[in-house]
Amino acid sequence: MNSALETASSGSKDGIGRPTMPARRVAVLTGNGTLFxxxxxxxxxxxxxxxxxxxxxIGAIVGGHPAGLALGTCRKGEGAELLSVAVAPAVRRSGIGLALIETWREEATRRGSAVMIARYTDTNTGSAAFEALVRRAAWSEPVEDGLMVTGRAGAMADVVGAWRAIGGRLAQPGLYEYAPVELTDADRARIANYLAQPVAVDMLGPAALSDRTSPAFSTLIRREGVLVGWVLASEMADHSIRYEEAFLDPVYWHSGIAIGAYHHCYARQACLLGRDSIATYYTNSTRPRMVALTRRRFAPIADRIDTILAVRSTGRATTPDSLNRKGKPHEHRRA
Incomplete structure (x- = not known):
């Protein structure tokens, strides 16, 4: 049984035996949390x-039953990211959403994160409610954080391969190679140097992301055998592919080879998963060149393009006393 449910009580009665509001708790979930x-x-x-x-x-329990969840990640060197927060419709507007998000922030702080972030699309149906919730929790106002482009792998590979500059590169292989994600000691040293550059701010690189990237859909970019960049992708639960991170040594920015790397990955995805399989690409607003390229080149051939918004928080919050807590000291659903 989930450890959080073991802490939940079943409610109480008032002085003359009438039932009161069912007992409510929020708790850090451990073990198996699939009930939520x-x-x-x-x-x-x-x-x-x-x-x-x-x-x-962080799970919410009302009357002994799951009633809400705040879910996110906290990885060393990355900070904490809130992925989703949701509350059962019957118990909304009762403070549970606020308690969930603040308890989640407390737990992230306890695990060593100084900064928390939550990203969501401007077209999400619950964005207004989520913004109201994080505003109550004293998170920052939303700012534009990048673009999310979603398209069909086959169509994107076809169109990218037909671009004249890219087509020329693809017709003359040899200088550049799209290689498997297999790192040597020399590669690791170059990655460390690249990640120290301002153009790689917030990037993690293929070594740090190795546990959650899919080798079949990722590639290293080599020039005459030397690592100069990468495209890293992960396979999602619905078998779509999310292209998580891309980097190219600034010396080669005008070569078109980064786009060639995307063509390589899209074409491989179309071959392995089908031409209509979904490819999602995210570009960070701290890289204006990539944002401009995405708007100019990728957006017209995509199924959709969404602006990503982000809110941030620092420090430890205090959950309202109206909701008891038990437990240890990222598209958002409406709370």
Missing amino acids: AGFTFARFRHALAAMDSSVIA
Whole structure:
């Protein structure tokens, strides 16, 4: 049984025996949290089945039953990211959403994170409610954080391969190579140097992301055998591919080879998963060149393009006394 449910009480009665509001608790979930899987998106539910140390899941229990969830991650060197927060419709507007998000922030702080972030799309139906919730919790006002482009792998590979500059590169292989994600000591040293550059701010690189990237859909970019960049992708629960991170040595920015790397990955995805399989690409607003390229080149051939917004928080909050807590000292659903 989930450890959080073991802490939940079944309610109480007033002085003349009438039932009062069912007991409410929020708690850090450990072990198997699948009883709360209905309160997050399908692509995140696998994280609840066997929660590792990177997962922060805060469950709400009302009358002994799951009633809400705040789910996110906290990884060393990355900070904490809130992925989703949701509350059962019957108990909304009772302070549970606020208690969930603040308890989640407390747990992230306890695990060593100084900064927390939550990202969501401007088209999400619950964005207004989520913004109201985080505003009550004293998170920052939303700022634009990048673009999310979603398209069909086959169509994107076809169009990118037909760009004249890229087509020329693809017709003359040899100088550049799209190689498997297999790192040598020399590669690791170059990655460390690249990540120290301002152009790589917030990037983690292929070594740090190795536990959650899919080798079949990722690639290293080599020039005459030397590592000069990478494209890293992960396979989601619905078998779509999310392209997590891309980097190219600034010396080669005008070569078109980074786009060639995306063509390589899209084409491989179309071959392995089908031409209509979904490819999602995110570009960070701290890289204006990539944002401009995405708007100019990728957006017209995509199924959709969404602006990503982000809110941030620092420090430890205090959960309202109206909701008792038990337990230890990222598209958002409406809370």
